[in-house]
Amino acid sequence: MKDKRQNRLVLAALAVLTLGAMALSLCVGSQGVALPRLLAALRAGDPADPVRRIVLYVRLPRMAAGLCCGAAMAVAGALLQAVLNNAMASPNVIGVNAGAGFFALLAGVLLPQRAVPGAAFAGALVTALLIYLLALRAGLARTTLVLAGLAVSGILTAGVNTMRLLFPEGVTGADGFLIGGLSGVSLTAVGSALPYLAAGLVLALFLAPELNILALGEQTAASLGLPVGRTRLASILAAALLAGAAVSFAGLISFVGLLVPHIARRLVGVDHRVLLPACALLGAIFLLVCDTAARTLFAPYELPVGILLNVIGGVFFLYLLLGRKRGRVYD
Structure with missing residues (x-):
């Protein structure tokens, strides 16, 4: 268990880094804008x-x-890893993203655009359950979860x-939606x-x-009196809310929910009262920095x-798959 004072310092540092990542996202692009010039333009109101x-x-x-999607996917990943007791669980690995994406595209075809977030949440929840x-029926093991997720994702x-x-x-724009990205997202x-x-x-x-x-x-x-079934169901509901909402506007963003919780545990430990806020901040930082890099590296x-x-998540997934030095993660 990490020291409480140390955890508070880590959370404060992550909050500052989140502000820095937000400023970076606003200032850096195909045409760079210095922060003072940006603030002056906003104040002038021309x-x-x-x-x-x-x-x-x-x-x-x-x-x-990027801020909302990164935070949501990271927290959803931490919830799924906790409730399924699986280090490789995340919205994309076990098929939750695929369910949200399918229902979101289906809603885009059949329903008004305002129905897309609700449909994405419904798809994420149905798929997760x-x-x-x-x-659970086949035996709640790490291999079973991953293989079940791959099978459902394929369907x-x-x-x-x-469609x-x-x-x-x-389904105009479906290619960008299936890849996952923040280009063209509206407020x-x-x-x-x-x-x-x-x-x-x-x-x-x-x-x-x-x-x-x-x-x-x-x-x-x-x-100890914990209603295990209710806790698991509520955790899956929360993960579905987060993943479905993120997919509705950012598409099938992958691996944020897998990678970020592992890094956050190294920083603040396993107490979820601290881990979940750390995941939210670190997820936002990670996605904002990755998006800024993706739109500037090949300008x-x-x-x-x-x-x-x-690319990043695939390498990390292989690391988890092969196991760590202190015992196997995958069995």
């Missing part, structure tokens, strides 16, 4: 100022999307591809997902003490951040 227009209509929505029930991906063939006009889209994000984060923080007890083992937790061309995350 609607014809090109710097003000770029910041308000391009970079600010993108920064807000389905995979959990499949794994849902087939459904997405079918792309049958309703090409209804309206982020705002529509905010109620789901806020509800998921509040529920996750409320569940933190119960997750600490659950970490002692199912039998021990039950003997004037822009690389979707989902591609960069797949």
Whole structure:
């Protein structure tokens, strides 16, 4: 257990780094803008100022999307790893992202655009519960969860591809959605997902003490009076709220929920009352920095951040798959 004072310092440092990542996202791009010039343009309020227009209509929505998506995916990953007792659990690995993406595209074809966040949450929840029930029936092991997630993801991906063939006009922009990225995200889209994000984060923080007890083992937790089934269901609900909301505006962003919780545990330990806020801050920092790198490394061309995350996350997943020096992670 990490020292409380040390954890407070780490959280404060992460908060400062989050502000730095936000400023970086606003200032850096194909055309760099110094922070004083950016602040001066916003204060002046001249609607014809090109710097003000770029910041308000391009970079600010993108920064807000990266901030919310990174925090949501990281906390969702930490919840799933805790409730499933699996170091490799994350929204994309066990198929939750695929479920959210399928339902979001389906809603985009059949329903008004404002229904997309709710549909993405429903898809994430249904998929998470389905995979959990499949794994529970077959034996709740690490291999079972991952394989069940891969199987369900394959089925849902087939459904997405079918929609792309049958309703090409209804799923315009599906390629970017499936890769995952923040380009073209509007503040309206982020705002529509905010109620789901806020509800998921509040529920996750409320569940933190119960997750600490659950970490002692199912039998021990039950003997201490913890309603294990209710805690697991509520945790899956919170993860689905977060992942579904993030997918609704950022697409199938991958591996943030896998990588960030592992780094956060090294920084603040395993107490979920501290771990979940640390994951939220670190996830926001990680995604904002990755998005800034993705749109500047190959300028004037822009690389979707989902591609960069797949490379980073794929390497990290292999590291987990092969195990660590002090025991295996995957069995």
